Every structure is written in structure tokens, then in C-alpha cells.
Amino acid sequence: MDIYRTNFRPTDYIRSTENQHVSLEFAGKIKKIPGDELKSMALYLQAAYAIASNTYSLDYLGRPEDMQHQLICHAIHEMRHIEIIGIILCKTGHNPQLKTTGFELSKSYKELFTMIFQSEQAGIESLSEMVDITNDKEIKLILLNQIREEQDHLDMVKQMSQILEKAGLMDTLLPLPQGAGPVAYDINMLQDAFELEIPSIVTLIYGSIHLGMDMSVAPRLRVLSIEDMQHLNRIAQDIITLGGRPVVTHESLNKGPMLVDTAQIINHAIENKQQKIKQYNQFSQMLKSKGAARTLLDISVKERESIRVLEGISNSLAKIEPVH
Ligand SMILES: [Fe+2]
Ligand SMILES: [Fe+2]
Numbered sequence: 001m002d003i004y005r006t007n008f009r010p011t012d013y014i015r016s017t018e019n020q021h022v023s024l025e026f027a028g029k030i031k032k033i034p035g036d037e038l039k040s041m042a043l044y045l046q047a048a049y050a051i052a053s054n055t056y057s058l059d060y061l062g063r064p065e066d067m068q069h070q071l072i073c074h075a076i077h078e079m080r081h082i083e084i085i086g087i088i089l090c091k092t093g094h095n096p097q098l099k100t101t102g103f104e105l106s107k108s109y110k111e112l113f114t115m116i117f118q119s120e121q122a123g124i125e126s127l128s129e130m131v132d133i134t135n136d137k138e139i140k141l142i143l144l145n146q147i148r149e150e151q152d153h154l155d156m157v158k159q160m161s162q163i164l165e166k167a168g169l170m171d172t173l174l175p176l177p178q179g180a181g182p183v184a185y186d187i188n189m190l191q192d193a194f195e196l197e198i199p200s201i202v203t204l205i206y207g208s209i210h211l212g213m214d215m216s217v218a219p220r221l222r223v224l225s226i227e228d229m230q231h232l233n234r235i236a237q238d239i240i241t242l243g244g245r246p247v248v249t250h251e252s253l254n255k256g257p258m259l260v261d262t263a264q265i266i267n268h269a270i271e272n273k274q275q276k277i278k279q280y281n282q283f284s285q286m287l288k289s290k291g292a293a294r295t296l297l298d299i300s301v302k303e304r305e306s307i308r309v310l311e312g313i314s315n316s317l318a319k320i321e322p323v324h
Pocket of ligand 1: 040
């Protein structure tokens, strides 16, 4: 299965509820959700890169699934959750803010999986409270669907924890991020590249939210954000091959400026990509690992194509008003 595939969903078509009444209580609760979902995404990535690939097998609807693969899938689901909640916020006249609070790096597997478990539980609780206090049937349906997905995540996390407990990993420390010896030089540089991908992903999710009603553009931005997630994963796998562990930091998650306007978001996404190309070209000449240098050059080629797409969208937006 291609974990990076993307689908349209009925939520893409939700009608504007801008003029409908949304209680202050509902608004207060929903505003917090995008940041919490972003935190969940980061926690899943943290876990994925602390688990060796093709080592731990899960039961996924009766068939075996690799645990690392499943954790990356969950991170991508959380990106979609940010987008869905963000679109509801836009439709109800609020500007979504993708800022995390309380995101700390874990030291052990137990600490990390406990944080994921608590984050999923808290998410289900908040979404359920919102279902109870909204009268909008469409929003209720979206929230119920999201609760179901979070419940599936929770069930999978329970299963993962049991497997890691059995393997004797739960009480051990997470692998060191830096690796050791001469490879530390390459790992540090690749970690810098890894950290450039995170704000780029976040900016494109913003773009997809802000253009949520425009069916020609929003799915394209979603694809681009998932492509950046692919880049992130390729860099991560190179760090792991060299003996390190990629780390998602609070700083990289919250690095982007406050983005309020669609054109500003697209321009910021272009700047992120230009910066990546510049840095990756420099890094590729300095890296000792030929394979890792190749990865960064390959990503730069993709980024040039993405910039062209974004510039095209930017030009179209300059000619017409955004839908909302
Ligand atoms: Fe979620
Ligand atoms: Fe989740």
C-alpha cells in the first residue's frame, strides 16, 4: 500500500457555516485542536524513527503490518485531522493556528508511548465534548468520523505498547540521536535538513486549509505537504542508516510565522522550498555519505517542480479573489 496516497473526502465539500451560530464554548475548544493534532503528528514521527523498520509486526485488520510503517501512517492521518479541523475553523470565521504547547522530547519508549496514548485519549475527549455542544449536523458528522479514527489509533497504540513490552524495549532509553564517531558529522547535517522539512509541511497544511473550498487547489497543496513528508522520511531513513535517530523538535514545529492570508502562505511555502534547495545543494557537497548526498539532490529536483506548481497557484490567486 502506498502510505503517501491522498484521497478527496466529503469534508472537502463542506459548505460555509460562516453565518451560522457557533457557541463561544465550541469555538474555545476547537481552536486548541490543530495544535494538539500537530503534537500528535510529531509524537508519531518520534516513535516511528525510534522503531527499527521490518522488525515489529502488528495485526492490522487481520493482516500483518510493519510497526514503523503504521506509525508513519498515523502521522499522516494527523496531518489530515489538522486540515479537517482547520477547515471547520475557517468556515466558522476563525483563523486556525498550528502551534504546539507541551511538546517535550521523551527519553524512554515508555515515556513516548504514554505521551501518545494520553494525547489520543485527550483528543477523543475534546472531540466528544464538541459533538455534544454543536447543533450543526455536518460538523457533528465530521467530528464523529474523526473520533472513530482516533479510537482506531488508540487501539493500535495499545497493541504496539504490548509488543514493545514483550520485546523488553518499553523500559529502555530511546536510541541516541547523534550516533557516534565520524558519522556524527553527517548525522548533524541531515538532522538540519530534517528540521527544514517540518515547517515546510506545516506551511502547506495551512495552505490546504485556507483553500479548503477550492477543489482545484486544496488537493494539490495536500499532495505537496505529503510529498514533503516523503522527503522527511527519506532523510530520516538516511539518518537511521548512519546510526542516528531523527528528532522532531518543538522549535521546528513552531518555526513558521503566523500565516493569515492565502497568498502569504503560498509565498512562504515557496521561500521554504528555495531555502531547502540552497541548503541541500551545500549539504550534498559536504556530506561524506554519498547515498545521503544523493537523497538531498533528488529532493532538490522535486522541490524545483513543486516551486513551479506553487508559483502557478500564486499567479492564479493574484488574478482572482480566494474563495474564502
Ligand atoms: Fe488526530
Ligand atoms: Fe490520532
